[in-house]
Amino acid sequence: MKDKRKLLVIGGSYFYGRVFVMEAAREGGCDITVLNRGTYSMEQFGALQITGDRHDAETYAACAGDYDAVIDFCAYQPGDVQTVLDGIQGGAGQYILISTVDVYERGSGLVKTEEHRLEERRFGGEAGDYIAGKVALERETARACGERKIPYTILRPAILYGPYNYAPRESVYIQMMLQSHALPRYTDADGKFQCVYVKDAAQAVLSAVGNERAYGQAYNLCQDEVMTYDSFLQALEDAAEPEVRAALRRIPLTVEQAAGGQAPLPFPATAAETELCSNEKSMRELGMTYTDFADGIGRTYRAFRQVYT
Numbered sequence: 001m002k003d004k005r006k007l008l009v010i011g012g013s014y015f016y017g018r019v020f021v022m023e024a025a026r027e028g029g030c031d032i033t034v035l036n037r038g039t040y041s042m043e044q045f046g047a048l049q050i051t052g053d054r055h056d057a058e059t060y061a062a063c064a065g066d067y068d069a070v071i072d073f074c075a076y077q078p079g080d081v082q083t084v085l086d087g088i089q090g091g092a093g094q095y096i097l098i099s100t101v102d103v104y105e106r107g108s109g110l111v112k113t114e115e116h117r118l119e120e121r122r123f124g125g126e127a128g129d130y131i132a133g134k135v136a137l138e139r140e141t142a143r144a145c146g147e148r149k150i151p152y153t154i155l156r157p158a159i160l161y162g163p164y165n166y167a168p169r170e171s172v173y174i175q176m177m178l179q180s181h182a183l184p185r186y187t188d189a190d191g192k193f194q195c196v197y198v199k200d201a202a203q204a205v206l207s208a209v210g211n212e213r214a215y216g217q218a219y220n221l222c223q224d225e226v227m228t229y230d231s232f233l234q235a236l237e238d239a240a241e242p243e244v245r246a247a248l249r250r251i252p253l254t255v256e257q258a259a260g261g262q263a264p265l266p267f268p269a270t271a272a273e274t275e276l277c278s279n280e281k282s283m284r285e286l287g288m289t290y291t292d293f294a295d296g297i298g299r300t301y302r303a304f305r306q307v308y309t
Contacts, residue, residue, distance in 0.1 A: 004031040005209060008067045008092075009047070010054055010084060011074030013040035015164050016098065016157070020071070020202040021045055027206065035063060036074070054080065060087030069094040069209045078136040082144050094215070095152040096208055097141045099134045101194075101220055101277045102127075103156065112277045114156075114218045138218070151215035153208045155201070158222035158277060159267065162198030162296065163303035169266040170297065171304055173236055177244060178308040183237065184263040185250040189229040191268035194222040194276060197296035200288065207286040219282040223290040226276060229267065235294050239301040 007024065011017040012034040024030045025045040034042045038051030052059030054074065070092045075081055081097065105117045118135050122128060138154055145152040161170045176182055201221050208214045225231075237245055253262055255269045268274055282288040 004029055005068045006031045006065065007033065007209070008063060008070045008088065009034045010070065010072045011036050012047075012071075013038075013042055015162075015167070016160055016198055016201060017071075017073035018042070018164055019162065019198045020073070020205050021047055023199060023202040024206060033063065033067075035059065055083060057083065057087050060084070060089065063087070064089045066090040067092050069096055071096045071098070071205055071209075073098045075137050076130065076133045078133065078140060081137055081140045085144050085148060085150070092148075092150050094209065095141060095145050095150055096205060097137060097152065097154045098205075099138055099154050099156045099218070100131075101156045101158050101222065101275070102131050103135050103138060104275065104277070106275055112220070112275070114220060114281055142216075151212075153211075153214045153216075154218035155204055155208065156218060156220050156277075157201045157204075158194040158196045158220070160198050160201060161195050162300050165198065165300070167266075168264055170236065170300055171307075172264045172266070173233065174301055174304040175308045177236070177240060177248060178305065181244075181247045182249045182251055183233055184253045184258060185233070186229045186255060186258060186263075186269065187252050188254050189269045190271045192226050192228055192271075192274045192276065193267045194226060195293060195296075196221045196223055197291040197293075197299075200290050200296075204282060204286055204288055207288065211286070213285050217281075217285065219286060220277040220279055221282055221288070222277055222279045223293055223296075224279065225293045227267070227293065229269070232267070232297075235297050236301065238294065239298040 007030050009021060012021050013036050021032060021042050022045055024032055032047040034047045035050045041049045043049045050062045103118050104112045105119045119131055122132055141152050165171060204221050258265045
């Protein structure tokens, strides 16, 4: 009988990481250890739960043994990858860093492949810090893993959505539909964006684990559809029950009005903010197939309907 793959998951209890652990447990063949602050334990899915701060070297004393892969869902600050590699007691057969498509240089107007230049400029605010941190961590992963001769893989998801996503994105609109019986209609939003269903993104991790073709590579994860606010909100409306749609009011708003606090704007709202990526490499080398947005948002709506009703 083939031995189970031994995985160390850093993070793994909030959204993307949580769904990955659930999917890995469902498929079987994995011995999963989860290291996080313990806000949500993953023991119910058969994972060994280690509670601690990833920045505290003493936390890793409990991570004894060799791992086939370390999967890092919550590296945000320079030094985060180095701390893990210095701290684990044993070896790592592979390091998988969860990054983002936001690492690419902005403003080129190109559909970005994985070879596109990374962003060197520093932008202000939390978003700027997030992008700069991920760019630095991608380079840190390549350097630190190279020094230890550990294969690494970088996954760059687009906008993640799906069940368990309590970030103020699709869940906010679903709550508005079910509780306020309203959705905005942005009259001048011309931004475009790409999404990825969280279960597809979880499958990408499983496809990368132990995949020699993925060693030293980065992959964009995004669905085929290019979304606008109109198509996003229409798909969400189509996912609702007839009685919900019948009661729904669509409230016209400009982007400026929405930005002033009248409605959420979680996605790029203007053409100037639009940045698009190619998913061809992930399909070719990881064997990815992506869930149609209508299907994925329908599943997401049904999951959140239980929360908001």
